[in-house]
Amino acid sequence: RKEVEQDPGPFNVPEGATVAFNCTYSNSASQSFFWYRQDCRKEPKLLMSVYSSGNEDGRFTAQLNRASQYISLLIRDSKLSDSATYLCVVGGNNDMRFGAGTRLTVKP
């Protein structure tokens, strides 16, 4: 079993749609959780950290369920510029593990 698993997609959605990505992790001792965004042929960049209470940043909402070892990212009112690969990242005491990413394409 992979340490961080994501649905690879691709997700193809129209502009204005709501899309949700899921991620599961295997290490119950994990302590920090992030979503990174990676554009085609570019480096990953932090989108948002994920907190136990859930957090929102504009059109983006991230949630964490520690009991189920599950993280989600919800994007509302999708824009063309949201097209990218979204990486789920899970950190422990001395370790950061990256999911393979979920690809999103937003179409006009």
Place this chain on the structure above:
Amino acid sequence: NAGVTQTPKFRILKIGQSMTLQCAQDMNHNYMYWYRQDPGMGLKLIYYSVGAGITDKGEVPNGYNVSRSTTEDFPLRLELAAPSQTSVYFCASSYSGRGKDTQYFGPGTRLTVL
């Protein structure tokens, strides 16, 4: 601030050749990392450093070496390049510990070994 910079952007090597991938950061971060990213796979940690003079192996260190003589620089050395080392290499840095803090990535080096 330039953030994390990497050179070269692209490189083609022949089997058995060697090269050094350069990485520098100007954020005064203690922690630096080298990852490789293969198609359809998550980033894999090759080596990391917690400060000048201190380095340690990650998940996939075989075929690579690193050094950290200054806070700013963290070069990655490939000895005897093999086709399996064809990948995109990212350098990253963070202010604090490996699993806790946002990592800032360089633009990557695309390496092909033929």
